[in-house]
Amino acid sequence: MESEFVIVGAGSAGCVLANRLSEAGYSVTVLEAGPRDRRLMIHIPIGVYSVYRDPALNWNYRAEPDPGVKGREVELPRGKVVGGSSSINAMVYMRGHPLDYDRWAGQYDLPQWGFAHCLPYFMAGESSDRGADEWRGDSGPLGVTRGSMENPLIDAMWEAGDTSGQGQSGDLNGFRPEGVARLDRTTRGGRRCSAAVAHLRPALTRPGMKLVTGALVHRIEVDHGIARGVRFSLRGRMMEAMATKEVILSAGAINSPQVLKLSGIGPEKELNSHGIRPVHVLPGVGENLQDHLTIHYVQACTRRVTLDGLQRPWTRLRVGLRWLLDRGGVAGSNIWEMGGLVFGRPGYSHPNLQYHFAPVWPEYRGREIRLHQAWTMSVDQLRPFSRGSVLLRSADPSDPPRAQFNYLSDSRDLQELVDGVRRAAELSAQRAFDPFRGRRILPGPDASTDADLADYVRENASTDYHPCGTCRMGRDGMAVVDGELRLHGIERLRVVDASVMPDVVSGNLNAPTLMIADRAADFILGRPPMPPYRPRYHFDP
Template identity: 40%
Template sequence: MENSQDVNRTLERFDYVIIGAGSAGCVLANRLSEDPQVSVLLLEAGGSDWNPWIHVPVGYFKTMHNPATDWCYLTDPDDGINGRRLQWPRGKVLGGSSSLNGLLYIRGQRQDYDDWAAAGNHGWDYASVLPYFKKSECQERGADEFHGVDGPLKVSDLRLRREIAERFILAAKAAGIPENPDVNGATQEGVGYFQQTSYKGFRCSTAKAFLRPALSRPNLTLIKRAHCQKLLFADDLFAAERRSDEGAREVNGPEDASSIKRIAGVEFMVDGARRRVQARREVLLSSGAIGSPQILQCSGIGDPQHLNSVGVTCRHALPGVGENLQDHLQVRLVFKTRCRTLNDEVRHPLKRLVAGAQYLLSRTGPLTLAASQVCVFTHSREGLSRPDIQFHMQPLSADKPAEGVHPFSAFTSSVCQLRPASRGSIRITSADASVYPSIQPRYLSSAEDQRVVVDAIKVARRIAMQAPLAEVISEEYVPGSGYQSDEQLLDAARQYSQTIYHPAGTCKMGQDAMAVVDERLRVHGLEGLRVVDASIMPVIVSGNTNAPTIMIAEKAADMIKQDCLARS
């Protein structure tokens, strides 16, 4: 290992270099290393997933906002939410955000993918992506037209049921919402219990499902705490190699490409040393909706005007890098109740000990809690062709997870718009890859989003007014009965909303001027580079984003193998 000032002189070569061992990167590492003839390097900027709270489902209360496991991003002040800054947790460990998230398994709507295909992204229609959802899945309920049982990702039913959740389901049905036992099946609309990525009371992250079984393969190399500095263009990489070896090294074939339009390697920091590796075939960027555009921009790939403003020489103009940012913004209504909720079960130290004992003995109880129990997909108003809002119902309430539950009985009815029209951006502020980028969500900047969020609060209140839920509600605690007019409800949304941690879209797939990747996830105008993660979504899916990200990586792995065969 060279000192911190030097780049390694012996250039290591791998067929594929994957940047990021998160929800997508772990899948890629597993699927590509299935071929013993190829070598795969997986770089992860975070550390191991050893923390026991990662593997306990409710452990997200301990791992989110913890700098040992979370990158702890913070958005810029946002006018749409009264100038507030929101915390954006992102996983800083193997498995990425699949090791920190709320375990909720939601695929989105058939129309989401059909719309992607209709926009020119061939092969991304629902019929084409469904096999990849099934390929990754080991569904507890068994196999059927929509579900698989042979995949490594365990998907199970909740191991926790509570009275207040049952009442919520009955109230939603009374409000005209049909019951749906499988929102990942034939149709999404309806109310029912969430499915979650867990197995026998333990979290099933992509690190556990995909990466760990593959680590014994000799052709897969994992380097942790390897922070990517930039992508290496072929002319720079081989010019530096020739200079260091003074012509002694023979470089030929596609590796000798001198064109600026080929990415041929990666530069990263590990243990205080700067290292370079070469990708014989491809570099696969899987660092998420924040990390992937940041790495591209630090490498000189992006909008020339923006790059020049922060001291980065533009090497390849792609104005869409970092743009098209989308996220699900939730308004969290909290209702005090006359009946017991999980607040009562976990508020006191002795009760927490009882819950801990229950988990240790039977893997049941409050510690198996996913981020929510009940999901609802419905319409914010009459006349819509498909659901445009989603509820996450929790049988507890808190201001922030790390601060503990409220000192009273209550539940949370959180509602978000599924397909927001507002668009934000991720933009670097420095050429230094260790400096966090500017995150500008621009929440509620669209008039349509403002209308939907007001109507969504009204739907939440309508459910709360139905029996048998209404009879146990004593008070609307947040935002409170003082908010009644549309203007007041919009103000409540601006003040009491939070992210559901679903950033997407910042390296969008498509053919228009702002697209970053094509339908095979190849970066436009560059050879040897693909982006594979939630950032490629042209439009965010109608629901939680982890399952679709895993699907994207499954499909990408097949496309990479197909393209390799086509070239040979």
């Protein structure tokens, strides 16, 4: 098969690119390893808890044993379905802090990636129910809805932000990207608005647009330094998708470096160790792996106001019927509707911790979830110092790659998460929680010293599902792509997904990934970028 563009991966970035390129009249082939997103539970927001560990929709990787977290193999779910992780994630829409992008521009010599260059794409891409203003857009393809669940614990969390001094924000994607706030989520009309729904569905109606599901990519075909196409297997048959213009790799922060290395593009020593002939030596492929490590703070609730009743069959039936009737109620929620961006201690330029708050404790036991009468604050460290790598396990594309995160290998990361546990405890101790506060469940009530809390973090911290950075952009010798996401040293090949981020941003990664893909479409099409724009923020002088 032949088309002008071949996109590897129908995840968040791949869906945006397919839409933009086909809209411009080009023929596009998208190769996706997973199935179509037809399962109903994908589209019911609360259904995230039944789909996100489903092996039919998820690569279900595990990280390598990591000494920083006491040798544990931290889970590493990755979407294996049309829409990618945007079809199985918790739908939190957060751009990150403006200073994150300004750091990209300054530290990595990428002036076109400062926040003023990115904000117009964020605004154009969203349809926020908050309405359009200086910071937000309301006419884009992606449905973005402010959390609206009514629950006294959510009200208590909001008040605690004020009385604790940690602050409040009316919109973390707006004027004040700091403090406790109602979070935005990618839903529209009570349904998940994944990248597949927002971007790929319109594209599939166009002539020249082709989606191939169940396609396992083996390698990118490179001839004399030019990417010509992609070799993949489909139901046991080897096939090729040839590109007359470009091959675009959008397989995500774990699989994009894997595909490059299988194609002979990467560190020479590693390629040789697996018997892969080096086509182009690029030492940065798979390096610079980053993630948001998260730790839970859990407090028992003395009143029946939590969502643990969802365990009861009759409650689930009632909630499901309500959603079928008007797309409302708890089933239209992702549960994590409250959160915040806060400072662990003075001295940071912008918040270094993130909360996700739920009026329940969802305890995971494999694929099963048990709900408890408690509230949960999931605390992320936003800008880790530790770095890891994505390595090949073998030259077989069906073998999962080896993700070595090196969590907490830098002691500063551990201290910031200990600070985060203390900040969560500070919030839970505020008077707004007095009518509800029971015993502290996690960490245990006897954990009080920094050493106790550090041990708790090492034993229990896990991923918040935000890997990035493994094909980072830049101009130095470890950069994989340039500022327009073209692979260094190979023509007609780009990488467009979270792997190109030089540093992880301060928030969830789906919104930034969509923005990156939207910008990449203009690069590919040769269109002038949107004019830079940056309104005033509360932290400005």
